[in-house]
Each structure stands twice: as structure tokens, then as C-alpha cells.
Amino acid sequence: MFLTMSSTYQRILRLRAIRHYQDRPVDPDDLRRVLEAARWTGSSKNRQNWSVVVVEDRDRIDKLAECGNFTNPLLAAPVALVLVEEPETYEFDTGRMAQNIMLAADALGMATCPITLHRDPDAARVLGLPEGWRCRYAISLGYPAPSARPARFGGRKPLDRILHRDSFGP
16 A cells, blocks of 8 residues: 555644544554554664564553553553663654554554653563663554544644754844
């Protein structure tokens, strides 16, 4: 499935976090496609020093939800994708992978919401990570509930309020 430049651009502009999901499992083929998009994310020096833990077990999702402050989307979703960083991973690369996951899921008719695991040492214990590995971020994944609407936070700042040229100040 290839998207035109125009449809890709439009998809990027309309991507929103969705926090309500249908009560049904994620199709294994859809999950594999989303994970392929994660795998093909670029990384600094092509280190690819990350992993994704797919969590579908309700008890484990509940335990992960206790590792963050705003984790209701994890509790509502059939799948949690936990982004695991090896030692010395650049968080920028993890963010790139998260965006690939979210855009791929959207292209497949799925919904996602990024989650911060504020108590990442606890999350590492829940997942049994090796010493020095970290899981600070997760993504809830599922099919949007019919009533699901993106969170509304007043749109975006105008471009001229965030854009600077050649330097930040005068």
C-alpha cells in the first residue's frame, strides 16, 4: 500500500491521539504491519538499539499503567506497545519510532495514544528488562471506538509563533 505525497502529508497533519478503543483484539496482520513500520525507523548511526515489547496480557497492562500518571488509554486498549531503549539510546530515535508506529496504525484504520511511564524503573521490572535498559514510553493500540474523538487542546500555535530564523533571539 503506497500513499501519495499529498495523502501522506494530510495524514501527518490530522494525526491525533485517540483514547477510546473497540473491545476487540488487534488483527495479527495489522500488528505485524505496525511493527514493521517501527523496525524500519531510522536511527542515529543506524544503531537500531531499541526493542518493542507487545503486551496483550491484561494483568501486565494493568501493572504497566501503574508506572505512569496518565495511563487510562493503556487500560482501555487491547495492546500496549512498550518502547524499550538499550543503554545509550538517543530518545530522539525512540520518538521517531513512536511516530512511525502511530502513523502506520492510523494508515491501517487503527488508533494510538502515546503514554509516558513516569516510573520507568518500575516499568523495567514489570517487563523484566536487562540492567541498564529503559522503557519510558508506551503506545496504546487498538481500533477506535465509534464514539472516539481526538482530544481537543485548542489546535496548534500559529507557525510564526514557533518559527525562528538563523537564531532564536535578535
